[in-house]
Amino acid sequence: MIILAICVGCVLGAIIGINLPIIPYTFSSYLAISIVAALDSVFGGITSTLNGKFNFKTFVSGFFGNAILSILLTYLGEKLNVDIYIGAIVVFVGRMFNNLGIIRRYYIDKWSQNGKEKVNNVEKRN
Protein backbone atom coordinates (compact mmCIF):
# COMPACT_ATOMS: atom_id res chain seq x y z
CA MET A 1 0.00 0.00 0.00
CA ILE A 2 2.64 2.50 1.08
CA ILE A 3 5.04 1.34 -1.62
CA LEU A 4 2.27 1.70 -4.21
CA ALA A 5 1.51 5.25 -3.05
CA ILE A 6 5.20 6.16 -3.24
CA CYS A 7 5.51 4.73 -6.76
CA VAL A 8 2.41 6.59 -7.99
CA GLY A 9 3.72 9.82 -6.44
CA CYS A 10 7.13 9.40 -8.09
CA VAL A 11 5.70 8.64 -11.54
CA LEU A 12 3.26 11.56 -11.42
CA GLY A 13 6.04 13.84 -10.16
CA ALA A 14 8.36 12.77 -12.99
CA ILE A 15 5.69 13.37 -15.63
CA ILE A 16 4.88 16.84 -14.30
CA GLY A 17 8.53 17.70 -13.67
CA ILE A 18 9.47 16.93 -17.28
CA ASN A 19 6.92 19.45 -18.48
CA LEU A 20 7.96 22.21 -16.08
CA PRO A 21 10.38 24.95 -17.22
CA ILE A 22 13.95 24.91 -15.90
CA ILE A 23 14.91 27.20 -13.04
CA PRO A 24 17.72 29.78 -13.12
CA TYR A 25 21.13 28.26 -12.37
CA THR A 26 21.63 30.57 -9.37
CA PHE A 27 18.77 28.86 -7.55
CA SER A 28 19.78 25.32 -8.48
CA SER A 29 22.18 24.96 -5.51
CA TYR A 30 19.32 25.87 -3.15
CA LEU A 31 16.98 23.42 -4.83
CA ALA A 32 19.64 20.72 -4.58
CA ILE A 33 20.05 21.12 -0.81
CA SER A 34 16.29 21.22 -0.28
CA ILE A 35 15.97 17.99 -2.30
CA VAL A 36 18.46 16.30 0.02
CA ALA A 37 16.56 17.59 3.07
CA ALA A 38 13.22 16.39 1.68
CA LEU A 39 14.68 13.01 0.76
CA ASP A 40 15.88 12.67 4.36
CA SER A 41 12.37 13.49 5.62
CA VAL A 42 10.77 10.91 3.31
CA PHE A 43 13.12 8.17 4.51
CA GLY A 44 12.45 9.26 8.08
CA GLY A 45 8.72 9.03 7.38
CA ILE A 46 9.02 5.52 5.96
CA THR A 47 11.08 4.40 8.96
CA SER A 48 8.58 5.78 11.46
CA THR A 49 5.72 4.16 9.53
CA LEU A 50 7.46 0.79 9.84
CA ASN A 51 8.00 1.38 13.56
CA GLY A 52 4.35 2.41 13.91
CA LYS A 53 5.32 5.84 15.25
CA PHE A 54 4.26 7.90 12.21
CA ASN A 55 3.18 11.40 13.18
CA PHE A 56 1.59 13.55 10.49
CA LYS A 57 2.61 16.88 12.01
CA THR A 58 6.21 15.86 12.64
CA PHE A 59 6.55 14.49 9.12
CA VAL A 60 5.10 17.44 7.20
CA SER A 61 6.80 20.06 9.36
CA GLY A 62 10.08 18.16 8.97
CA PHE A 63 9.64 17.90 5.22
CA PHE A 64 9.08 21.61 4.63
CA GLY A 65 10.92 22.93 7.69
CA ASN A 66 14.16 21.11 6.96
CA ALA A 67 14.04 22.11 3.29
CA ILE A 68 13.50 25.79 4.09
CA LEU A 69 16.03 25.80 6.92
CA SER A 70 18.68 24.21 4.72
CA ILE A 71 18.02 26.79 1.98
CA LEU A 72 18.37 29.61 4.52
CA LEU A 73 21.60 28.11 5.88
CA THR A 74 23.02 27.76 2.37
CA TYR A 75 22.14 31.38 1.66
CA LEU A 76 23.77 32.47 4.93
CA GLY A 77 26.83 30.39 4.10
CA GLU A 78 27.09 32.04 0.69
CA LYS A 79 26.94 35.48 2.31
CA LEU A 80 29.57 34.54 4.93
CA ASN A 81 31.72 32.63 2.44
CA VAL A 82 31.44 29.41 4.50
CA ASP A 83 30.22 26.21 2.89
CA ILE A 84 27.50 25.56 5.46
CA TYR A 85 25.62 23.39 2.98
CA ILE A 86 28.34 20.75 3.31
CA GLY A 87 27.42 20.40 7.00
CA ALA A 88 23.75 20.10 6.09
CA ILE A 89 24.52 17.44 3.47
CA VAL A 90 26.63 15.43 5.95
CA VAL A 91 23.83 15.46 8.53
CA PHE A 92 21.06 14.64 6.06
CA VAL A 93 22.93 11.91 4.23
CA GLY A 94 24.11 10.41 7.52
CA ARG A 95 20.52 10.25 8.78
CA MET A 96 19.39 8.86 5.45
CA PHE A 97 21.80 5.94 5.80
CA ASN A 98 20.64 5.36 9.38
CA ASN A 99 17.02 5.23 8.26
CA LEU A 100 17.86 3.03 5.28
CA GLY A 101 19.61 0.66 7.67
CA ILE A 102 16.53 0.49 9.89
CA ILE A 103 14.26 -0.14 6.88
CA ARG A 104 16.61 -2.83 5.60
CA ARG A 105 16.79 -4.61 8.97
CA TYR A 106 13.00 -4.46 9.35
CA TYR A 107 12.42 -6.22 6.05
CA ILE A 108 15.22 -8.75 6.62
CA ASP A 109 13.68 -9.63 9.98
CA LYS A 110 10.21 -9.87 8.46
CA TRP A 111 11.29 -12.12 5.63
CA SER A 112 13.45 -14.37 7.74
CA GLN A 113 10.54 -14.77 10.18
CA ASN A 114 8.22 -15.63 7.30
CA GLY A 115 10.71 -18.22 6.16
CA LYS A 116 10.90 -19.75 9.63
CA GLU A 117 7.11 -19.87 9.93
CA LYS A 118 6.85 -21.59 6.58
CA VAL A 119 9.45 -24.12 7.61
CA ASN A 120 7.59 -24.64 10.90
CA ASN A 121 4.28 -25.11 9.05
CA VAL A 122 5.83 -27.68 6.75
CA GLU A 123 7.31 -29.52 9.73
CA LYS A 124 3.96 -29.49 11.55
CA ARG A 125 2.19 -30.97 8.54
CA ASN A 126 4.74 -33.69 8.31
Place this chain on the structure above:
Amino acid sequence: MNKKWIASILGIMCFILTVAVVTQYKTVKNASQIAGTNINSDLKTEVLKWKEKYEDIYSQLGKSKKELEDVREIASNNDSSSSDLQHQLKTLNALIGTTDVQGQGVIITISDNNSITSDTVGVLDNINNYLIHDRDLLILVNEAKNAGAEAISINDERIINTTSITCDGNVVLVNDNKISSPFVIKIIGSPEAILGAINRPGGYLRNDLEPYGLVNSVEKKDNISISKYGGVINYNNIEK
Protein backbone atom coordinates in the same frame (compact mmCIF):
# COMPACT_ATOMS: atom_id res chain seq x y z
CA MET B 1 -4.08 7.37 11.95
CA ASN B 2 -4.99 4.67 9.42
CA LYS B 3 -2.68 3.30 6.78
CA LYS B 4 -4.40 4.94 3.79
CA TRP B 5 -3.86 8.36 5.31
CA ILE B 6 -0.16 7.69 5.89
CA ALA B 7 0.25 6.26 2.40
CA SER B 8 -1.37 9.26 0.72
CA ILE B 9 0.78 11.71 2.72
CA LEU B 10 3.93 9.80 1.77
CA GLY B 11 2.73 9.69 -1.85
CA ILE B 12 2.19 13.47 -1.96
CA MET B 13 5.62 14.11 -0.45
CA CYS B 14 7.25 11.78 -2.97
CA PHE B 15 5.39 13.62 -5.71
CA ILE B 16 6.81 16.99 -4.58
CA LEU B 17 10.25 15.44 -4.21
CA THR B 18 10.25 13.94 -7.72
CA VAL B 19 9.09 17.20 -9.27
CA ALA B 20 12.02 18.94 -7.56
CA VAL B 21 14.50 16.23 -8.57
CA VAL B 22 13.45 16.25 -12.23
CA THR B 23 13.52 20.06 -12.39
CA GLN B 24 16.99 20.09 -10.85
CA TYR B 25 18.19 17.38 -13.23
CA LYS B 26 16.96 19.37 -16.22
CA THR B 27 18.58 22.57 -14.94
CA VAL B 28 21.94 20.89 -14.39
CA LYS B 29 21.79 19.20 -17.78
CA ASN B 30 21.01 22.51 -19.45
CA ALA B 31 23.88 24.15 -17.56
CA SER B 32 26.37 21.54 -18.71
CA GLN B 33 25.20 22.05 -22.27
CA ILE B 34 26.03 25.75 -21.98
CA ALA B 35 29.36 25.52 -20.18
CA GLY B 36 30.59 21.99 -20.90
CA THR B 37 31.04 19.18 -18.40
CA ASN B 38 34.77 18.89 -17.94
CA ILE B 39 35.87 22.36 -16.97
CA ASN B 40 36.63 23.74 -13.53
CA SER B 41 33.33 23.76 -11.66
CA ASP B 42 33.90 27.11 -9.94
CA LEU B 43 34.58 28.76 -13.27
CA LYS B 44 31.54 27.04 -14.72
CA THR B 45 29.33 28.42 -11.95
CA GLU B 46 30.76 31.89 -12.51
CA VAL B 47 30.14 31.68 -16.26
CA LEU B 48 26.56 30.53 -15.80
CA LYS B 49 25.81 33.21 -13.22
CA TRP B 50 27.23 35.96 -15.39
CA LYS B 51 25.33 34.69 -18.37
CA GLU B 52 22.13 34.83 -16.36
CA LYS B 53 22.89 38.34 -15.17
CA TYR B 54 23.58 39.41 -18.74
CA GLU B 55 20.32 37.95 -19.97
CA ASP B 56 18.40 39.63 -17.15
CA ILE B 57 19.92 43.01 -17.87
CA TYR B 58 19.46 42.59 -21.60
CA SER B 59 15.75 41.88 -21.19
CA GLN B 60 15.49 44.88 -18.86
CA LEU B 61 17.14 47.00 -21.53
CA GLY B 62 14.54 45.84 -24.04
CA LYS B 63 11.72 46.71 -21.65
CA SER B 64 13.19 50.14 -20.92
CA LYS B 65 13.55 50.85 -24.63
CA LYS B 66 9.90 50.01 -25.15
CA GLU B 67 8.88 52.23 -22.26
CA LEU B 68 10.97 55.05 -23.68
CA GLU B 69 9.26 54.64 -27.03
CA ASP B 70 5.83 54.72 -25.37
CA VAL B 71 6.70 57.85 -23.43
CA ARG B 72 7.97 59.52 -26.58
CA GLU B 73 4.82 58.61 -28.45
CA ILE B 74 2.62 60.04 -25.71
CA ALA B 75 4.72 63.19 -25.57
CA SER B 76 4.57 63.69 -29.32
CA ASN B 77 0.83 63.12 -29.58
CA ASN B 78 -0.09 66.71 -28.74
CA ASP B 79 2.69 68.51 -30.51
CA SER B 80 3.30 68.54 -34.26
CA SER B 81 6.97 69.51 -34.05
CA SER B 82 7.73 66.76 -31.59
CA SER B 83 5.87 64.25 -33.73
CA ASP B 84 8.19 65.25 -36.55
CA LEU B 85 11.11 64.61 -34.25
CA GLN B 86 9.59 61.28 -33.28
CA HIS B 87 9.34 60.31 -36.94
CA GLN B 88 12.92 61.36 -37.51
CA LEU B 89 14.05 59.34 -34.53
CA LYS B 90 12.37 56.23 -35.91
CA THR B 91 13.98 56.64 -39.30
CA LEU B 92 17.40 57.22 -37.82
CA ASN B 93 17.07 54.22 -35.51
CA ALA B 94 16.21 52.08 -38.51
CA LEU B 95 19.21 53.45 -40.36
CA ILE B 96 21.77 52.93 -37.60
CA GLY B 97 20.42 49.46 -36.95
CA THR B 98 18.84 49.63 -33.51
CA THR B 99 15.37 48.54 -34.69
CA ASP B 100 14.05 45.61 -36.70
CA VAL B 101 13.30 46.59 -40.29
CA GLN B 102 11.29 45.08 -43.15
CA GLY B 103 11.26 45.75 -46.83
CA GLN B 104 11.93 44.49 -50.34
CA GLY B 105 15.38 43.45 -51.38
CA VAL B 106 17.73 40.60 -52.23
CA ILE B 107 18.90 37.53 -50.37
CA ILE B 108 22.28 36.07 -51.37
CA THR B 109 23.32 32.65 -50.10
CA ILE B 110 26.94 31.64 -50.51
CA SER B 111 28.76 28.70 -48.97
CA ASP B 112 32.05 26.81 -49.12
CA ASN B 113 32.31 24.31 -51.97
CA ASN B 114 32.18 21.02 -50.09
CA SER B 115 32.68 18.82 -53.15
CA ILE B 116 36.35 19.84 -53.37
CA THR B 117 39.00 18.20 -51.18
CA SER B 118 42.73 18.84 -51.09
CA ASP B 119 43.17 15.67 -53.19
CA THR B 120 40.74 16.59 -55.95
CA VAL B 121 41.86 20.20 -56.31
CA GLY B 122 44.03 20.78 -59.40
CA VAL B 123 47.80 21.19 -59.18
CA LEU B 124 47.71 24.79 -60.33
CA ASP B 125 44.58 25.54 -58.35
CA ASN B 126 44.38 26.75 -54.77
CA ILE B 127 41.95 25.22 -52.28
CA ASN B 128 41.48 28.69 -50.81
CA ASN B 129 39.54 29.66 -53.92
CA TYR B 130 36.85 27.19 -52.92
CA LEU B 131 36.23 28.74 -49.50
CA ILE B 132 34.35 31.86 -48.49
CA HIS B 133 36.63 34.38 -46.81
CA ASP B 134 36.03 37.55 -44.87
CA ARG B 135 37.23 39.43 -47.98
CA ASP B 136 34.41 37.96 -50.11
CA LEU B 137 31.82 39.12 -47.60
CA LEU B 138 33.44 42.55 -47.36
CA ILE B 139 33.41 43.02 -51.13
CA LEU B 140 29.79 41.86 -51.44
CA VAL B 141 28.66 44.17 -48.64
CA ASN B 142 30.55 47.01 -50.26
CA GLU B 143 28.96 46.33 -53.66
CA ALA B 144 25.52 46.17 -52.06
CA LYS B 145 26.06 49.48 -50.31
CA ASN B 146 27.30 50.99 -53.55
CA ALA B 147 24.07 49.85 -55.23
CA GLY B 148 21.94 51.55 -52.59
CA ALA B 149 21.39 49.01 -49.84
CA GLU B 150 19.62 50.45 -46.81
CA ALA B 151 20.01 47.59 -44.36
CA ILE B 152 22.26 44.53 -44.55
CA SER B 153 22.72 41.49 -42.35
CA ILE B 154 24.98 38.45 -42.66
CA ASN B 155 23.65 35.38 -40.84
CA ASP B 156 21.44 37.72 -38.80
CA GLU B 157 24.37 39.92 -37.78
CA ARG B 158 23.24 43.44 -38.69
CA ILE B 159 25.81 45.52 -40.50
CA ILE B 160 25.96 48.87 -38.69
CA ASN B 161 28.42 51.73 -38.85
CA THR B 162 30.78 50.16 -36.29
CA THR B 163 30.67 46.67 -37.82
CA SER B 164 33.91 45.04 -38.84
CA ILE B 165 34.20 41.88 -40.92
CA THR B 166 37.42 40.06 -40.09
CA CYS B 167 38.99 36.64 -40.43
CA ASP B 168 39.16 34.46 -37.33
CA GLY B 169 40.79 31.21 -38.40
CA ASN B 170 38.12 28.84 -39.65
CA VAL B 171 35.24 31.28 -39.01
CA VAL B 172 34.49 34.89 -39.84
CA LEU B 173 33.90 37.56 -37.21
CA VAL B 174 31.05 39.98 -37.83
CA ASN B 175 30.25 42.36 -34.95
CA ASP B 176 32.73 40.23 -32.97
CA ASN B 177 30.40 37.23 -33.31
CA LYS B 178 31.56 34.07 -35.00
CA ILE B 179 29.68 33.05 -38.14
CA SER B 180 30.52 30.41 -40.69
CA SER B 181 29.45 28.93 -44.02
CA PRO B 182 26.73 28.96 -45.35
CA PHE B 183 26.42 32.74 -45.32
CA VAL B 184 23.01 34.30 -45.87
CA ILE B 185 23.33 37.96 -46.80
CA LYS B 186 20.03 39.82 -46.53
CA ILE B 187 19.93 43.18 -48.24
CA ILE B 188 17.04 45.66 -48.10
CA GLY B 189 17.06 48.15 -50.93
CA SER B 190 15.84 48.52 -54.52
CA PRO B 191 15.87 44.87 -55.70
CA GLU B 192 16.46 45.75 -59.36
CA ALA B 193 19.41 48.00 -58.66
CA ILE B 194 21.07 45.60 -56.24
CA LEU B 195 20.41 42.49 -58.31
CA GLY B 196 21.67 44.21 -61.45
CA ALA B 197 24.78 45.51 -59.74
CA ILE B 198 25.71 42.29 -57.96
CA ASN B 199 24.83 39.97 -60.84
CA ARG B 200 26.58 41.99 -63.54
CA PRO B 201 28.93 40.07 -65.84
CA GLY B 202 32.48 40.44 -64.62
CA GLY B 203 31.27 41.44 -61.18
CA TYR B 204 32.73 39.87 -58.08
CA LEU B 205 29.89 37.36 -57.64
CA ARG B 206 29.98 36.19 -61.27
CA ASN B 207 33.73 36.34 -61.76
CA ASP B 208 35.26 35.27 -58.46
CA LEU B 209 32.64 33.23 -56.62
CA GLU B 210 30.43 31.48 -59.19
CA PRO B 211 33.22 29.69 -61.15
CA TYR B 212 34.26 27.93 -57.94
CA GLY B 213 30.72 26.84 -57.07
CA LEU B 214 30.38 29.08 -54.05
CA VAL B 215 27.07 30.78 -54.92
CA ASN B 216 23.95 28.91 -53.83
CA SER B 217 21.25 31.42 -54.70
CA VAL B 218 20.63 35.08 -55.44
CA GLU B 219 16.96 35.97 -55.26
CA LYS B 220 14.59 38.92 -55.08
CA LYS B 221 12.24 38.94 -52.12
CA ASP B 222 9.31 41.25 -51.44
CA ASN B 223 9.34 41.00 -47.71
CA ILE B 224 12.70 40.64 -46.02
CA SER B 225 12.94 41.27 -42.29
CA ILE B 226 16.30 42.14 -40.80
CA SER B 227 16.63 42.05 -37.03
CA LYS B 228 18.26 44.82 -35.04
CA TYR B 229 21.88 44.95 -33.93
CA GLY B 230 22.25 42.59 -30.95
CA GLY B 231 24.95 44.43 -29.04
CA VAL B 232 25.30 47.80 -27.38
CA ILE B 233 26.69 50.75 -29.30
CA ASN B 234 29.19 52.73 -27.26
CA TYR B 235 30.32 56.24 -28.09
CA ASN B 236 33.01 57.40 -25.71
CA ASN B 237 35.08 59.79 -27.76
CA ILE B 238 32.56 61.67 -29.85
CA GLU B 239 32.07 64.98 -28.14
CA LYS B 240 28.39 65.51 -27.46
